Amino acid sequence: MSKIKSFEELKQLRKKVLTHMDIREKGDHIEELVEVRVAMATCGIAAGAREVMNIFVNKIADQGLNNIVVTQTDCMGYCYAEPTVEVRVPGKEPVVFGKVDEEKIQKIIDQYIKKGELLDGVIPMTHKEMED
Amino acid sequence: MSKYKMHVLVCGGTGCISSESEKIVKNIQECLIQHKLEEEVQVVQTGCFGFCEKGPIVKVLPDNTFYVQVKPDDAIEIVEEHIVKGRKVDRLLYKDPGSKKAIEDSKHMDFYKKQMRIALRNCGFVNPNNIEEYIARNGYYALGKVLTEMTPEQVIDEIKKSGLRGRGGGGFPTGLKWEFSRKSKSDKKYVVCNADEGDPGAFMDRSILEGDPHSIVEAMAICGYAIGADEGKVYIRAEYPLAIQRLQKAMNDAEEYGFLGDHILGTDFSFHIEIRYGAGAFVCGEETALIHSMEGERGEPTIKPPFPSESGFWGKPTNVNNVETFANIPIILLKGADWFRKIGTKKSPGTKVFALAGKINNVGLIEVPMGTTLREVIFDIGGGIKDGKKFKAVQTGGPSGGCLTEKDLDTPIDFDTLVEKGSMMGSGGMIVMDEDDCMPSVAKFYLEFTEEESCGKCTPCRIGTKRLSELLKKITSGQGTEAHLQELRRLSVVIKETALCGLGQTAPNPVLSTLNNFEEEYIAHVKDHQCPAGQCTALLQYKIDPETCVGCTVCARVCPVNAITGERKKPHSIDQKICIKCGSCYDRCPTHAIEKR
Known part of the structure; x- marks a missing residue:
C-alpha cells in the first residue's frame, strides 16, 4: 500500500473499499430493503439454486441496485417448481416465483421489483407463516 | 459489490476468545473450504458484540441471524445447515427469556432494541485488524475533513458546541479542555489517551480498543491538530494484551496508509503515537499520576493546578482524554455538533457505554443515550435480576461511586443526576445487587x-x-x-x-x-448482631425447625464438627457453641428444615 497523499485520494479509496462492507451495511437495515430469498434445500440446490443465487448477486451488482439483498432460506415445499425464490418487498406480501432461470431473474428484477408488476410463474401461497 | 454473498462475523473480544472463539473461526473456515464456499462466504473476526453473557457470538449476514453460546464443534452445523441449505440452526438461536421463543434476528432482541451505538459503532461490525473496513465505515474521513477544511479553532469550536463531556468519569467538557491545551504556549505539546481502565467491573475501554482501535488513532490525530501537538501517547495497562496488540497493528497500518507520521494526507500536519504501559495501579487513572508514571516516576498524583493542559508530560502542555471520549470524536466531526446535541440530555449530550455486571441476566456491554432510566438499563436491556430475585441496589461509578436503590430506578441517567443521587457516572461500571447482598x-x-x-x-x-x-x-x-x-x-x-x-x-x-x-x-x-441478607457468616445462626425436620440424620452426618445431634426419625438440633457456620447441613437438608438467620 502506498501512502495516501490527499483527502481526495482517501475519498477514492473509500469508494473502492465500500463494497467490502456492503453485505453488513445491508444487514443492518434489512427491513427497508427488497429481500430475495433463494430456497436452498437439497432439491433446490440440485435444481440449480446456487447458480440462481450467483446470477442474482451479479445482476444486482452490475446494475448497482443497492436496495436489494439476496439471502437464502430452506425448502419452501414447492419441489415441483425448483429453483424457487421468494421476493419480499417492504410493505407487501411476499411473492414466490418458481422455475427460476436467468431470463426470469431479469424479469423479476425489471418487472416485479422495479415496477411492481406480477409476472407468469408466481406460485400462489398455500400456507401461512407461523407468526402470522 | 464484493464477490462474497454472505458474511459470518465471529466475536473476537477477550471474553469470547477465552471461550474458544478463535477455534470457531478456524472450524468455520475449514468447513467452508470442504464445501468449496470459501470464495462466497467471508469469515470475519470482530470486536465485542456486548452480549457477553451468551458468548461466543456468531452472526450471519445479511440475514442478521444471531447465534449464541457457540462451541467450536457447532461450526460444522452452522455451515452445513445454515450456509449450505439455508436452514437456521434453531438450538443456537437466542431464546427470549419471557416467551421462550427463538429470536432469529438480533434486531428483535430486547438487549439491542433500546441501545444506541456511537462509541461502539464499529465494535462487532468491523474486523479491527483491517484498516480498509474502517475506511469503508467513513474511517479517517473526519481526519481528512479536519486537516483540509477546518482550522484548529473551528475543530475545538465544534467539539465545544457538541457538549461532549469526558467519559472517564469526571464529565469535564472536552472542548474546553482542548481549548485550554490549545491556548497554552509551548514549543511542544502532547496528546494522551487514558486507557488505564481500573474500575472493577468496567471493560468498555478495553472493548473499544479491541473492537475499533482505528477510531482512537484517528481521534488522537484530530486532537493533535486541534491543540497543536505532534506527539501522542496511549497509556494502557499491560494486563490488556489483546487491546495492545490490536492498537499496535492499527497504528502500524495507519502509518503505512499515511494517516500517521509526517505530512499526513499531504498537509503540513505530522503526528506520531507511542504506547506506554502501566502496571495496573488504580491511581494511575488519575491524570497527574498517569503522567508521572509515564515519565518513569512513581504513579502518584500531584496537586492541581497546574493542570496538565498547562504543565503535563515532561512539563509540557498535555491533553489527557479517556478512550471512550476519543471514540466519540470522529463521528461528531462527521455528523456535526447539532446531530450530537440532539442525542441524550441537555447537559449531557450523547450516549454512554455501561458495563453490566453482578446479579443481572444479561451481563455485557451496552450503550444508551444519556437520560435513559436505570429501570430501562437493568430490566429492559439487562433482562432483570438473575433467578427471579428482588432488585436491591446498583453500584455505579465503581469504588468511587455509590449505590442507587429501588427509588432511583426511574431517574434518567446523566452526569449530574447521578451526583445528585449521591453516586456518580464514573467510567460506567454497573454492578447490580439482589436481596442476597449485604x-x-x-x-x-x-x-x-x-x-x-x-x-x-x-x-x-x-x-x-x-x-x-x-x-x-x-x-x-x-x-x-x-x-x-x-x-x-x-x-x-x-x-x-x-x-x-x-x-x-x-x-x-x-x-x-x-x-x-x-x-x-x-x-x-x-445492635442485633444480625445480617438481614444472610451473608455475614459470623453473624449467622443455623437452626433446625423441629416441625419440618424428619430426622433423616443427613445433617448430623455431613456436619464436619459434630455439632448436630438427635435420634433417628426425631427432630435434630444444632449446638451453637460448636457450630462453625459452614452451611453444609443447610445445603444438604432434603426437607429444607434448616433456617439461616
Whole structure:
C-alpha cells in the first residue's frame, strides 16, 4: 500500500473499499430493503439454486441496485417448481416465483421489483407463516 | 459489490476468545473450504458484540441471524445447515427469556432494541485488524475533513458546541479542555489517551480498543491538530494484551496508509503515537499520576493546578482524554455538533457505554443515550435480576461511586443526576445487587480495594481508608457497636475533604451511600448482631425447625464438627457453641428444615 497523499485520494479509496462492507451495511437495515430469498434445500440446490443465487448477486451488482439483498432460506415445499425464490418487498406480501432461470431473474428484477408488476410463474401461497 | 454473498462475523473480544472463539473461526473456515464456499462466504473476526453473557457470538449476514453460546464443534452445523441449505440452526438461536421463543434476528432482541451505538459503532461490525473496513465505515474521513477544511479553532469550536463531556468519569467538557491545551504556549505539546481502565467491573475501554482501535488513532490525530501537538501517547495497562496488540497493528497500518507520521494526507500536519504501559495501579487513572508514571516516576498524583493542559508530560502542555471520549470524536466531526446535541440530555449530550455486571441476566456491554432510566438499563436491556430475585441496589461509578436503590430506578441517567443521587457516572461500571447482598459487606469490598490501591502519598487516604475498612470488618464480623457507625460517618467526611486526589476524595462514597440508603441494615449488624441478607457468616445462626425436620440424620452426618445431634426419625438440633457456620447441613437438608438467620 502506498501512502495516501490527499483527502481526495482517501475519498477514492473509500469508494473502492465500500463494497467490502456492503453485505453488513445491508444487514443492518434489512427491513427497508427488497429481500430475495433463494430456497436452498437439497432439491433446490440440485435444481440449480446456487447458480440462481450467483446470477442474482451479479445482476444486482452490475446494475448497482443497492436496495436489494439476496439471502437464502430452506425448502419452501414447492419441489415441483425448483429453483424457487421468494421476493419480499417492504410493505407487501411476499411473492414466490418458481422455475427460476436467468431470463426470469431479469424479469423479476425489471418487472416485479422495479415496477411492481406480477409476472407468469408466481406460485400462489398455500400456507401461512407461523407468526402470522 | 464484493464477490462474497454472505458474511459470518465471529466475536473476537477477550471474553469470547477465552471461550474458544478463535477455534470457531478456524472450524468455520475449514468447513467452508470442504464445501468449496470459501470464495462466497467471508469469515470475519470482530470486536465485542456486548452480549457477553451468551458468548461466543456468531452472526450471519445479511440475514442478521444471531447465534449464541457457540462451541467450536457447532461450526460444522452452522455451515452445513445454515450456509449450505439455508436452514437456521434453531438450538443456537437466542431464546427470549419471557416467551421462550427463538429470536432469529438480533434486531428483535430486547438487549439491542433500546441501545444506541456511537462509541461502539464499529465494535462487532468491523474486523479491527483491517484498516480498509474502517475506511469503508467513513474511517479517517473526519481526519481528512479536519486537516483540509477546518482550522484548529473551528475543530475545538465544534467539539465545544457538541457538549461532549469526558467519559472517564469526571464529565469535564472536552472542548474546553482542548481549548485550554490549545491556548497554552509551548514549543511542544502532547496528546494522551487514558486507557488505564481500573474500575472493577468496567471493560468498555478495553472493548473499544479491541473492537475499533482505528477510531482512537484517528481521534488522537484530530486532537493533535486541534491543540497543536505532534506527539501522542496511549497509556494502557499491560494486563490488556489483546487491546495492545490490536492498537499496535492499527497504528502500524495507519502509518503505512499515511494517516500517521509526517505530512499526513499531504498537509503540513505530522503526528506520531507511542504506547506506554502501566502496571495496573488504580491511581494511575488519575491524570497527574498517569503522567508521572509515564515519565518513569512513581504513579502518584500531584496537586492541581497546574493542570496538565498547562504543565503535563515532561512539563509540557498535555491533553489527557479517556478512550471512550476519543471514540466519540470522529463521528461528531462527521455528523456535526447539532446531530450530537440532539442525542441524550441537555447537559449531557450523547450516549454512554455501561458495563453490566453482578446479579443481572444479561451481563455485557451496552450503550444508551444519556437520560435513559436505570429501570430501562437493568430490566429492559439487562433482562432483570438473575433467578427471579428482588432488585436491591446498583453500584455505579465503581469504588468511587455509590449505590442507587429501588427509588432511583426511574431517574434518567446523566452526569449530574447521578451526583445528585449521591453516586456518580464514573467510567460506567454497573454492578447490580439482589436481596442476597449485604450492603456493609459491599462497602467493605470497595474499601478493601481502595485501601490496597491507595498510593500512600497523603495521610487521609493511606490511613483513613485502612481505618474505614477495619471498622467495616468489625461491623460485618459481629463486633460492631453503634459508636462505630458514627465513627464511619465522621471519618468518611474527613477523608473526602482532605485527601489529595480523586481516589481518596471519593473512596468513602460507597460507605456513605450504603449508610444513607441502608442504615437499618447497618443497625441490624451492630445492635442485633444480625445480617438481614444472610451473608455475614459470623453473624449467622443455623437452626433446625423441629416441625419440618424428619430426622433423616443427613445433617448430623455431613456436619464436619459434630455439632448436630438427635435420634433417628426425631427432630435434630444444632449446638451453637460448636457450630462453625459452614452451611453444609443447610445445603444438604432434603426437607429444607434448616433456617439461616
